[in-house]
Amino acid sequence: MSDELKYLSDRVVRGLMDRRAFMGRAAALGAGATLAGSMLSSAAFAAGPQKGGILKAGMVGGESTNSLDPATFASQVPFAFGRSWGDTLVETSPTGGIVNRLAEEVSATADARVWTFRIRSGVTFHNGKTLTAADVVATLQRHSGEETKSGALGIMRGIETISQDGNNVVVALKNPNADLPYLMADYHLIIQPNGGMDAPDAGIGTGPYKVVVNEPGVRYVGERFADYWDAANRGHADQVEIIVINDATARTAALQGGQVHMINRVEPKIVDLVKRVPGVTIQNVGGRGHYVFIMHCNTAPFDNNDLRLSLKYAMDREQMVDKILRGYGTIGNDMPINAAYPLFDEGIEQRAYDPDKAKFHFKKSGHDGPVLLRTSDVAFPGAVDASQLYQESCQKAGITLEIKREPGDGYWSEVWNKQPFCTSYWGGRPTQDQMYSTAYLSSADWNDTRFFDERFDKLLLEARAELDLAKRKELYSAMGTIIRDEGGLITPMFNDFIDAVSDKVGGYKVDPGAELMNGMALSKAWVA
């Protein structure tokens, strides 16, 4: 019994279970409230932050071509290291809320069009300069200028003006957007001195760690910044280190051999083996990333909604989660949204594998002959296997699926967003609005399903300006249903982020935002 209680109290501390549920389960196990309460506090005490030591992560997703310029961040290692040396105005919390960071207070006009961020005082950059509102304005401008190549450009485009008002930064939008704080939490928007206009890749920020070693594709080291403004909550280890280990076997071996404390992207097929390693815990969390099969709604034969529906019904989602993700994920419902998003409507009917309906719609579409699907393993891990499983489930519905395997090199430039039917991956966004505006609005940059629907666009703009959460939820529900029933997206599964963490690490709490505690494991966790 006490083992189970210990396990449960551990889960509370890690944020996977709330207090109430814990007390309920403890009672069910026959433990009195006093015992349960004391278990919980001792677990929390044991988990109290400890200062000192070197915290090391072994990560996939770093190349020799990476730069410290936040505008260029596109893979996991620069992202996670950026979280260690820099801060953003606000952050998302593991429960999907907004946490103020360099912005002390965020407020908006009643129509959600003009937003004011009060900049925290007493924050210094690693070079000794004090943070001012002017630095924030310059940063936002650098990421939104015409000339920028920032990965955040897409989300900055709705901004009309950025101005300084004493200690405040005022952001005026072209159209109302209730989600603006979520946009400002984007990991590219690290506040740099003078916005990084002078030296974008200097790695000077306000984060808990100063950059001391920057060897792209090899190794990064950060040293605790003595003047960090939030030292009570972050920057526990004296030094943090990221070793780039792109090979999955080498990554696991490094964790087992004790050379690193945590690794990202444990492959689903080896999770059960890693679980058996003593002193190592698997930390997985359902995220917003999803593996998709995308059809262009404006290209024959996929311009016929019956054909699209038949291909959706021909997808065996359970099998995909089971075989491709080995259970480390959840089934999708042909929309890019799942329960990891705020304001998700659980009530939308789940689409299930139905060969008969697939057959019916296929016949109704009038299409004859095979359907060509292009795929490659770079689309998502196991994409080729998933395509073959799909081929079989289609076969049972009388649909002949032809699979064309494309070279991984150049897949994102030659196949994805060019060919009418292919496999792909979406990393997800913090809010529904962002996900829909990124890829499903008629004018979206990456409208990779070529989905043009006026009703949908109208609903999206309406939801963006709607500050009443219940009404927004309804609008999002209607939008999700449109995509599900008429869109070009087949979403069989949402994948979990799977990290493996050594017992020597304290304070590890999963975050659905991204792997390794949304990239903040090095600054928030500690060496126990």
Next chain:
Amino acid sequence: MSPAILKLIAQRLALGILLLLAVSVLIFVGTELLPGDVAQAILGQTATPEALANLRAELGLNDPAHVRYFDWLGGVLTGDLGTALSNGQNISEAMGKRLSNTLFLAMWAAIISVPIAILLGLVAVQHRNGFIDKLISATTLTSISLPEFFIGYLLVYFIAVELQWFPSVSTVYDGMGFADRMSAIALPCATLTLVVLAHMMRMTRAAILNVMQSAYIETAELKGLSPFRIILRHAFPNAIAPIVNVVMLNLAFLVVGVVVVEVIFVYPGMGQYLVDHVSKRDIPVVQACGMIFAAVYISLNIVADIVAIIANPRLRHPK
């Protein structure tokens, strides 16, 4: 040194440079043929069209291919390898570090494997067709037959994970102590040694055995010299040319062919550096790496040629 040899060396060098030029054209054409686009590869799947256009203009990708090629070649001839398209780093600087890491690993692998291979070869000849000869051949041939990643993983599993003698991650960096550095490269070095051992050992054995058939060896035997002395003093000098050739080939492999070993042991050498830049279509870096690999390969072969000529008087004085 006689003028004839100097002339020979000069000829070889001139040929080598010509070959390098040809290689540079080949590499350039090869990189042009790759699908995809630098800007897209750098910015990733989620780049906006504007960001792509901005980056393309900034990188000068809108110039025609031959213009970019000659710009680059001019730079190389003046000792400037340029800056990487993808992250703006100075290529000479970034590559210098990687190259010295690769050479460091290759050097230690060579220091360990070459003497062992030659010694094993000599021992095998002495005990030819006996048990020891067969044992040496069997073990070295087994290790060369296993793919290098498999040997690497075996070493990682037994030595790094189970016994924890040496680390499985061989990251080396500036300011690392010599002992730490040697401990870090222990496993990749052992893997490489196992991979190259058999080839050199077998060649030594075959070349010496070939010489052992000669009449002067029989004379030496009849003179009553000890078998090992015959092998070392009489047979070995005459077998040097083919042995040096194989040793050089393997040294070249240690420098240019270790991508897989580097990936397994996360060793920051040239191989990983090249692969990263190929996938980003970073043509200046790929070209520079290709040129360096080609230069290493060609110069090692020139050395082998020259040694063979010096070792063999018949080649020194061609009729």
